[in-house]
Amino acid sequence: MGLYWRFAHDLTCVARWAGAAYVCFIIHAFSRMIVGWRVASHMRAEMVLDAIEMARWSRGHHHDGLRCHSDAGSQFTSIRYGERLAEIGATPSIGTVGDSYDNALAETVNGYYKAELVRGPARSGPWKTVEDLELATLGWVQWHNTQRLHAYLGDTPPAEFENAFYAVRTGRERLVGMK
Template sequence: MRAAGIEGAIRSKRVKTTRPDPTSARHPDLVKREFTASAPNRLWVTDLTFVPTWAGVAYVCFIVDAFSRMIVGWRCASHMRTEMVLDAIEMARWSRGRHHEDLRCHSDAGSQFTSIRYGERLAEIGATPSIGTVGDSYDNALAETVNGYYKTELVRGPARSGPWKTVEDLELATLGWVHWHNTQRLHGYLGDIPPAEFEEAFYAGPTAADRLLGIK
């Protein structure tokens, strides 16, 4: 790599974004580390991560469809209150439809995801909340993975444009990254095609989807 003039991205120390509320009742874990789905809008996973800026720490929430790894909603803010998660759900509802009877939405045990407002917003779209155990990243591994390569590819990658001066600057950069992730990034889980192409193949029929994954 040194001879070729390239270097790998480096992950930094973790800032704690999961703050469980011991007084709040939690929904059961309906996923049990099985981050797969038979169709879009059957399982969404969500989590928070952080990015330093010159104006302070920014927090980012992604909502990911487990079927295609499509980022269906996201929000960047200077705080990690429940409002930012609700905004991400609103974006997902705008992009994926207003009601989904068979949808589970899985998260960690952060206070944002155990709040009454979060549960009410999911109920509005027909989704059932699912929450993993406290302090175990494997219980929300897919969301953690997306957070990891977001920071590796955008924040600390060779093509990084940060550190950003403001949260708004990071938000604009994240918008571009999400579009690239959904429409151009190749995912090994999907047979090395982008999420948008994978979903197009699904809606075109099972034969097209199987062909992309190399299934006979």
């Protein structure tokens, strides 16, 4: 199962009335599902660790071969981050400095988030508080995982893609036409 346990993650900045807020998404590379996320008024390593804990909780606590891919930001190169990954048996994977293509999956999700929620037609920002942004992000993540169509997944939402994949693995359903 190790092949399927690759998480990509990154931070993005969102304006709010009282300054910036930061959002970290953890994306399951196989299904494009957002499995962990965190909104905070800072971008210290603990916000990333909180998002990783959410991802572990949503996926079960231990997965052999878990690889966590990120850019070379200070949160992802910190001693605390490296120690926590070692504790949970995960391997860090860091792209080259200044190359957004090295973390394209996480950058793409950040772009969707900004286009669809932060600057999109349904936007409700700028948000007054971190909690307001967190609530809006919760709704967007739910929509992203259960309704947003992804071309990479054969124009299905991540949750539907995963359900079909696991149904095939258990022999309940046949998957046709998926990449």
